[in-house]
Amino acid sequence: MACKPSSYFQPGMEISSHQSHLLEQLNEQRKQDLFCDCNILVEGKVFKAHRNVLFASSGYFKMLLSQSSKETSQPTIATFEVFSPETFMVILDFVYSGILSLTGQNVIEVMSAASYLQMTDILNVCKTFIKSSLDINEKEKDHYLSLSAKSASTEPARPTLYRSRRKAKSNPRRSYSIPDEKPNGNENSWSSYSSYLSSQVILQRAETQLSKRGRKQGSTRKRRKHLGLSQSRELGGCKSDRAERAGASDSGHISRGEEEAEFDAENAVDRDDYGYHHGAEAVPKRWSVTQLEQELSRTPEFMELKAEELYTSMPTILGVMSSWNEGDLPRMRFKCPFCTHTVKRRADLKRHLRCHTGERPYPCEACGKRFTRLEHLRNHFQTIHQAGKLICRKCKRHVTELTGCVVQQGTRRYRLCHKCLAEANFDSIPEDFDASEHSPVSSTGNKRPKWALEEEQKSDEETMEEEPYNLVVRHNNDDIPDEAEEKVKPNLR
DNA sequence: CTGGGGAAGGGGCCC
DNA sequence: TGGGCCCCTTCCCCA
Numbered sequence: 001m002a003c004k005p006s007s008y009f010q011p012g013m014e015i016s017s018h019q020s021h022l023l024e025q026l027n028e029q030r031k032q033d034l035f036c037d038c039n040i041l042v043e044g045k046v047f048k049a050h051r052n053v054l055f056a057s058s059g060y061f062k063m064l065l066s067q068s069s070k071e072t073s074q075p076t077i078a079t080f081e082v083f084s085p086e087t088f089m090v091i092l093d094f095v096y097s098g099i100l101s102l103t104g105q106n107v108i109e110v111m112s113a114a115s116y117l118q119m120t121d122i123l124n125v126c127k128t129f130i131k132s133s134l135d136i137n138e139k140e141k142d143h144y145l146s147l148s149a150k151s152a153s154t155e156p157a158r159p160t161l162y163r164s165r166r167k168a169k170s171n172p173r174r175s176y177s178i179p180d181e182k183p184n185g186n187e188n189s190w191s192s193y194s195s196y197l198s199s200q201v202i203l204q205r206a207e208t209q210l211s212k213r214g215r216k217q218g219s220t221r222k223r224r225k226h227l228g229l230s231q232s233r234e235l236g237g238c239k240s241d242r243a244e245r246a247g248a249s250d251s252g253h254i255s256r257g258e259e260e261a262e263f264d265a266e267n268a269v270d271r272d273d274y275g276y277h278h279g280a281e282a283v284p285k286r287w288s289v290t291q292l293e294q295e296l297s298r299t300p301e302f303m304e305l306k307a308e309e310l311y312t313s314m315p316t317i318l319g320v321m322s323s324w325n326e327g328d329l330p331r332m333r334f335k336c337p338f339c340t341h342t343v344k345r346r347a348d349l350k351r352h353l354r355c356h357t358g359e360r361p362y363p364c365e366a367c368g369k370r371f372t373r374l375e376h377l378r379n380h381f382q383t384i385h386q387a388g389k390l391i392c393r394k395c396k397r398h399v400t401e402l403t404g405c406v407v408q409q410g411t412r413r414y415r416l417c418h419k420c421l422a423e424a425n426f427d428s429i430p431e432d433f434d435a436s437e438h439s440p441v442s443s444t445g446n447k448r449p450k451w452a453l454e455e456e457q458k459s460d461e462e463t464m465e466e467e468p469y470n471l472v473v474r475h476n477n478d479d480i481p482d483e484a485e486e487k488v489k490p491n492l493r
Numbered sequence: 494c495t496g497g498g499g500a501a502g503g504g505g506c507c508c
Numbered sequence: 509t510g511g512g513c514c515c516c517t518t519c520c521c522c523a
Contacts, residue, residue: 343505345505345506345509346509347509348504348505351503351504351510352503354503369501371502372503373511373512374511375511375512375513376501376503379501383499383500495523496523497522498520498521498523499520499522500520501517501518502516502517502519503516503518504514504515504516504517505515506512506513507511507512507513508511508512508513
């Protein structure tokens with residue numbers, strides 16, 4: 001942008017080139033090792049940078065430097081062994097230029113490193129990159145496979161570049177422009193094709209990782225397919241919302257609400273200014289974290305992964321330092337790559353991942369409802385199908401097996417005291433059935449299984465106490481309905 | 494429309 | 509590391 005004559009200046013006028021110029025100057029200083037006061041050691045390779053720049057760019061460095069800056073005027077030294085120098089180079093270049101060089105090869109590592117360093121912008125760009133790559137993979141696979149070999153071979157394999165909003169308007173050193181979201185024919189060919197290639201690389205890498213893991217784990221673990229869910233409301237939005245709300249309510253980590261508010265505010269200011277342009281696929285330029293998580297979670301490729309697979313195929317660099325009090329040792333926490341939630345233990349992260357994958361391995365044999373945890377299934381079974389609570393549903397008083405009995409309504413069972421039972425004018429003793437004789441189909445999600453209908457027509461005089469439901473715990477593998485039961489628990493009470 | 498209660502879901506943490 | 513328990517929050521149904 002050309003500078004206007006001074007007579008045009010007004011008080012408070014913003015010179016838009018100033019920010020980019022300032023960043024360029026800082027980048028030059030970094031390259032010439034001028035005023036660098038922080039050394040970052042990544043797998044033996046030293047990167048020099050400015051503390052204030054790192055502080056402003058990364059939550060991790062903010063925390064780190066806010067501690068070290070109190071006591072020393074010596075250069076700060078940060079050491080990382082959890083990501084490669086190449087990955088950190090990409091991130092550092094972004095910090096100093098606003099340009100993120102993403103490829104199918106590096107996006108996973110960059111995303112993980114960004115997660116580690118708590119750089120939300122990069123994280124979101126990586127998510128968008130992956131999502132759009134997956135979209136392109138499905139929608140344009142055939143199209144780009146039919147591209148002439150010539151057009152593919154003449155275009156060099158260049159990384160897809162993402163520009164931060166700060167640098168979106170001008171970057172003279174980059175001669176080509178990132179294609180706009182409007183499909184524009186040949187202009188987009190290389191980037192779209194590279195996106196397709198990127199998606200292929202991502203998928204190949206995922207497959208490689210999975211097969212490696214498969215070899216490692218041998219035949220002890222079966223490859224599990226994604227479960228078809230019957231409770232649609234628990235998928236996607238609602239599920240994510242829950243996770244987010246839980247995340248936001250947890251004071252131990254970054255508030256999702258604040259984060260979203262921040263994003264929304266930025267959204268309102270310069271919605272069109274974020275260079276999330278990615279190939280021919282029309283990708284929204286600015287996504288809130290919620291949208292990204294929901295959209296990403298809805299992609300078929302993502303949904304096919306189960307928590308365990310995600311967990312084992314993810315890079316190990318998911319750790320994040322929790323905040324610590326002065327004098328305390330920093331504690332390592334494990335950060336979910338799909339939301340802001342952090343946990344203390346890896347096992348808890350694995351469990352948490354199920355709320356992103358939608359995996360529900362524990363179906364209720366009685367009603368078909370699926371659960372993410374065995375204990376949830378047990379609780380459900382006890383309260384719904386076993387009338388496990390010794391409380392009269394009507395008068396809420398405690399009942400024993402002598403002072404009350406079990407009433408069945410459909411698949412539900414509950415207890416009534418004899419008095420309430422008489423008042424409710426139940427003229428028949430609750431029906432019952434022997435669970436061992438029934439094989440309720442759980443994977444269809446049918447709310448009223450066949451046995452339930454049959455059961456309602458039966459007129460059995462037995463009470464539930466004498467012959468209760470059995471809980472059949474079936475950890476679903478490969479959605480095989482008739483798979484042998486893993487465990488049979490006769491009675492939970 | 495609203496409030497209460499039950500059910501479900503998720504996190505922390507112990508064993 | 510997995511299972512299990514406890515607690516809390518949210519959602520949904522019903523009076």
